[in-house]
Amino acid sequence: MRNWYRATIGGLPRLYWYLWSGMLINRVGGFVALVLSLYLTSDRHLTLSVAGLVGGSYGIGGIAGVLLGGVLADRWGRRPTLLLAHFGAVVMLAGLALAEPIWLIAALAALLGLMHAMPGPAFVAAIVDVTPAADRSRAFNLQFWAFNLGMAVASVLAGALAEMSFTLLFAVDASATLVTAVLILWKIPETRPAARTASASASASASAKPSGGLHTALTDRAYMLFVALSLLLAILSTQTSTILPLAITADGLRPSVYGSVVAYAALLIVVGQLFVPRLIDRWRKGTALAVANVFLGLGFAAVSLADGVGGYLAAATIWTVGSMIAAPPNAAVIAELSPEALRGRYQSVFYLTFPAASFIAPAAGGVSLQYLGDWHWVVCGALGLLAAAGHLLIQPARERRVARQLEAERFAVPVAG
Structure with missing residues (x-):
C-alpha cells in the first residue's frame, strides 16, 4: 500500500x-x-x-x-x-x-x-x-x-x-x-513563469520564438485527418450529455435513471482505466482507435433496443469500453504528430473537437431524434463504424509520417509542419 x-x-x-x-x-x-x-x-x-x-x-x-x-x-x-x-x-x-x-x-x-x-x-x-x-x-x-x-x-x-x-x-x-x-x-x-521572471522570459522568448503558428496545425494534413476522426468520436461521446437524457425520459423513465446510467459509466472508467494500457500496449494505435470506435458505435446503437434500466446499463457498458480504449492512443498520437515547438497549438486544435461536438451533437441530434426516433441511435452506430474504418485507412500514412519525423529529429533536421 x-x-x-x-x-x-x-x-x-x-x-x-x-x-x-x-x-x-x-x-x-x-x-x-x-x-x-x-x-x-x-x-x-x-x-x-x-x-x-x-x-x-x-x-x-x-x-x-x-x-x-x-x-x-x-x-x-x-x-x-x-x-x-x-x-x-x-x-x-x-x-x-x-x-x-x-x-x-x-x-x-x-x-x-x-x-x-x-x-x-x-x-x-x-x-x-x-x-x-x-x-x-x-x-x-x-x-x-x-x-x-x-x-x-x-x-x-x-x-x-x-x-x-x-x-x-x-x-x-x-x-x-x-x-x-x-x-x-x-x-x-499566479503560476505563469513569465510572471515570476518577466525579464528572463522576455529575453528567452525573443531568442527562442518557435517557428510556425496555429495555421501550421490547421494545414497539417495527417494531423487534421486524425482530428476529423476524433470529432466523430467526440460527437458520439457527447450523446450521453445531450440526447441520451431525452431518450430515457421518452421511454417513461425518471430523470434519476439518466443520472444513474451516466454515473455507472463514469465509475467504470474510474475503475477500468487502470487496466486498459496493459491490455492494448501491443496494439498499433490506429487499431486501438478503430476498436474503440466500434465499441462506441455498438454501444450507442444498442440504445435503440433499450427500454428499461437494464438495457441502458448494458449499452453504457459497451460504449464505456470504447471510451476507455480510446484515451491512451489518442494522447499518444497527438504527441507523435505535434512538432516540439508547436505542441500547445496542436493541442488547442485537438481540444476544439469537444466544444464543436457540444454544438453538433445536440443541434443535429435533437432534429434526428425528433424525426428518426430510435433510428437516431442506429445512425450513431454507423458513425462509429465509419470512424473505425477511417483510423485503419490513415494508419499506414500516419505511421510513415511519424517515422520520418523521428528520423529527422534524430539528425536535428527541421521538420515541416
Missing part, C-alpha cells in the same frame, strides 16, 4: 492538490451541462429541435472559450483567467435560471459554454507550471480520475435535483462554482 501511494499520489506539490481539489469540486457541482436539454424541454417546454439548437449554443460558446482561455492564460496569467471564468460562470448560471425569452436563454447558454471552456487551458498550464516533469504523467492521470469521479457524483445528484427543482439545481451548480473560485482566490497564486 505504501509503495502504491508513493507511485500514484506521493510527492506531488501542495499547489497541485489545490488545483486538483478545485477541479473536483467544480466537476461534482457541474450539473447544468448534463441536464440542459432536459431543462429546456421539461421546464421551458421547448420542442426537441429547438432545445437542441439552444443547447448547441453552449457548444458554440465552448469553441470560443477554448481559444480565449488559452490566449488569456498566456497573456493575463493562469489565476486571472481561472477567476474570470469561474465568477463569470456563477453570473451566467444565475441568469440562465431566471431568463424567460428563448433568445436570452440561448445567449446565456453560449456565454456559459464560454465560461466553462475557458478554465481548461489555464488549469493544464498551471499543472505543468507547478509539477516537475517527471511527475506530470501521474498528475494528469489523477486529474483524469478526478474528472470522472466528479462526473459520477454530479450525474447522480443532477438526476435527483432535476426531479426536485431545476432552480435548486442551478443554485447548487453556482454554489460549487463559487467555492472553486474562492479556493483559487485564496490558495492559488
Whole structure:
C-alpha cells in the first residue's frame, strides 16, 4: 500500500492538490451541462429541435472559450483567467435560471459554454507550471480520475435535483462554482513563469520564438485527418450529455435513471482505466482507435433496443469500453504528430473537437431524434463504424509520417509542419 501511494499520489506539490481539489469540486457541482436539454424541454417546454439548437449554443460558446482561455492564460496569467471564468460562470448560471425569452436563454447558454471552456487551458498550464516533469504523467492521470469521479457524483445528484427543482439545481451548480473560485482566490497564486521572471522570459522568448503558428496545425494534413476522426468520436461521446437524457425520459423513465446510467459509466472508467494500457500496449494505435470506435458505435446503437434500466446499463457498458480504449492512443498520437515547438497549438486544435461536438451533437441530434426516433441511435452506430474504418485507412500514412519525423529529429533536421 505504501509503495502504491508513493507511485500514484506521493510527492506531488501542495499547489497541485489545490488545483486538483478545485477541479473536483467544480466537476461534482457541474450539473447544468448534463441536464440542459432536459431543462429546456421539461421546464421551458421547448420542442426537441429547438432545445437542441439552444443547447448547441453552449457548444458554440465552448469553441470560443477554448481559444480565449488559452490566449488569456498566456497573456493575463493562469489565476486571472481561472477567476474570470469561474465568477463569470456563477453570473451566467444565475441568469440562465431566471431568463424567460428563448433568445436570452440561448445567449446565456453560449456565454456559459464560454465560461466553462475557458478554465481548461489555464488549469493544464498551471499543472505543468507547478509539477516537475517527471511527475506530470501521474498528475494528469489523477486529474483524469478526478474528472470522472466528479462526473459520477454530479450525474447522480443532477438526476435527483432535476426531479426536485431545476432552480435548486442551478443554485447548487453556482454554489460549487463559487467555492472553486474562492479556493483559487485564496490558495492559488499566479503560476505563469513569465510572471515570476518577466525579464528572463522576455529575453528567452525573443531568442527562442518557435517557428510556425496555429495555421501550421490547421494545414497539417495527417494531423487534421486524425482530428476529423476524433470529432466523430467526440460527437458520439457527447450523446450521453445531450440526447441520451431525452431518450430515457421518452421511454417513461425518471430523470434519476439518466443520472444513474451516466454515473455507472463514469465509475467504470474510474475503475477500468487502470487496466486498459496493459491490455492494448501491443496494439498499433490506429487499431486501438478503430476498436474503440466500434465499441462506441455498438454501444450507442444498442440504445435503440433499450427500454428499461437494464438495457441502458448494458449499452453504457459497451460504449464505456470504447471510451476507455480510446484515451491512451489518442494522447499518444497527438504527441507523435505535434512538432516540439508547436505542441500547445496542436493541442488547442485537438481540444476544439469537444466544444464543436457540444454544438453538433445536440443541434443535429435533437432534429434526428425528433424525426428518426430510435433510428437516431442506429445512425450513431454507423458513425462509429465509419470512424473505425477511417483510423485503419490513415494508419499506414500516419505511421510513415511519424517515422520520418523521428528520423529527422534524430539528425536535428527541421521538420515541416
